[in-house]
Amino acid sequence: MEDHDTGQEVAFLFGRRTNASFKRLLKLLAESDVTVSRWFTDYWWACHDLLPTAIHQAGKDQTQRIERKHLDLRTRTKRLARRTICFSKSVLMHDTVINLLINHLFF
Structure with missing residues (x-):
């Protein structure tokens, strides 16, 4: 938001x-x-x-x-695309990377 x-x-x-x-x-x-x-x-x-x-x-x-x-x-966040080399199957890793990106860009 x-x-x-x-x-x-x-x-x-x-x-x-x-x-x-x-x-x-x-x-x-x-x-x-x-x-x-x-x-x-x-x-x-x-x-x-x-x-x-x-x-x-x-x-x-x-x-x-x-x-x-x-x-x-x-x-x-290329990590969310399955066909990229950096794809991760861990939900925890996805949430962590997205949180870090949002904090870096907006806070």
Whole structure:
């Protein structure tokens, strides 16, 4: 998740797109004392279930920058592609490399 005005990463979470994952993201935001005044999301149903409609806007028009950032991350993390020489079967190694990359790029 990023700050819309500054582009600064505020929180990130790995997991399936479920209500439980979104609740974990909300908990991370609450623990870091981040106040969200407006949510711009895609059409993920968990957001519709858990966010008040007054501060939630669904659509792709406000999510282009974060989608671009996700594409850059996928491109830079070649470890996730099976046909590369650096592929690892360990989930722990995948999470570690992705966390290190995100910390290096955004924090």
